[in-house]
Amino acid sequence: MLEALLGALSETLYMVFFATLFSSIGGFGLAIFLILTGPHGLRPRPGIYAALDAVVNLLRSFPFMILMIALIPFTRTVAGVAYGSTAAIVPLTVAAIPFMARLVEGSLLEVDPGVVEAARSFGASDGQIIFQVMVREAMPSIVLNVAVLAIALLGYSAMAGAIGGGGLGALAYNEGYIRFRADMMLGAVAVLILVVQCIQICGNRIYKKLR
């Protein structure tokens, strides 16, 4: 049983780690566009902002199971296969990018507009303002949001077991629920609880350090 748990844990961590990494990058990029073009942004473009906003909302309203199935052809193109842990990373990332974009947008909006104005007042460019002022000031809050994202992805990754992604969720369902192995179910859930705790504690530690 221990072996099964460890194997499932490593699959889960594999999926969550890469999905978090890719969706952080994607979500961060998207958030920058949202911030730039937004109503109080440095380059307000109502049309572009409305379009991005709609796409983000649309993707976020899909139930993850449905999105995962709808993405199967896309997953096959990107990952080469449609099942397995690696394949699961694709729908996880796609689902998490708009979520992360919203979280980072929120963090960046919290930056004092006065600080941005001060940077403009001595001639900083838009790029300098975004990366050297806004992102820098928002970094602690962004880190906390990465922890939120990783924990959400942990939950999604359990569902990803459905397309053979494996991991702790799949173990709890296939072994624990279908085969009535209560010990396996409890073990998997206990490990998931531990992982969530670890992620949150790490996030909080880094947050405190950065503040």
Place this chain on the structure above:
Amino acid sequence: MIEVRNLVKFYQSEPVLRDLSFSVAPGEIFGVVGQSGAGKSTLLRCFNGLEPYQSGSVQVMGREVARLRDKELKELRRDMGMIFQNFCLMNRKNVFENVAFPLRVWESHPALPKRVRRFLGIGETADARTRARVMELLELVGLADKRFERVQNLSGGQKQRVGIARALALNPKILLCDEATSALDPGTTLDILQLLQDINAHFRLTLVVVTHQMEVVKRICHRLLLLDKGAGLRLGRTEDLFLSPGGMGRFADEEYARLPSGVNIRLLFPREIARQAVIAAMARDLGLSFPIVGGKLEHYIDDVLGFLIINVPEENLDTVYGYLREKNLRWEALDDA
């Protein structure tokens, strides 16, 4: 230095600046006063292009702000420092890095990490120059020993000193002050005003000071513009405006809105009269007594000047008026509240 002609600005269809015309001379401290919502801060932001304007002209150092392209506008901003009511410092940087930031923005390779720049052999001399410049500025504002302190741990006055050092980093010709002392206590306000005066005197820096605090205007501004709902109400030398009857309109009177009934006369004390015991002499000469119901003696730049309000009974009115005219004093009768 700054030439404003027929400036008009709207927010949507709401006019916020109505047909303003004035100029700011090199080396002077120019005040823009008015109640909140009068458009002072908006006007200030038209000078460095943080706010656009719809018609009229704003020429700063010979350049029409609205017509500048991106790069030219940045260069104009480099020549104009700005300080803010809420200081607007970066909380995650220490004092040194906050002051250094404008310099880094204008360095040629600011974004590359130090190690990369060293590898490429660029930026080393710039670094040394930046360090020297920042230390010079921190000495000037008296915070050299706090350079590694995080700005969160500073007091309001210290934060504003950092703000001033940052605004001066690029050697601007003009310093824009947006309610720079409004968040500070009275003692700290005086310190900061002293610092601003010193800077004005030493570097021949032109200051535009936006404030709703009368004490600030009186203490440091050479000339001022009184704004009311976006329109220019008064423009002139500070002393003239404060000492001419009705010069500051209702603005300066507000604190004395509750006067006793009867006739209240405001006696103004310009430089030449301030040191004479006018009230006592009048009481003695006329054999009358009257209550003093309001007044203020203040520092106008570096003189003690001010006014007193006395309450005169109807029956003695003519005698008092006659005396005031005869002695050639400056005075005005206030309307009944």
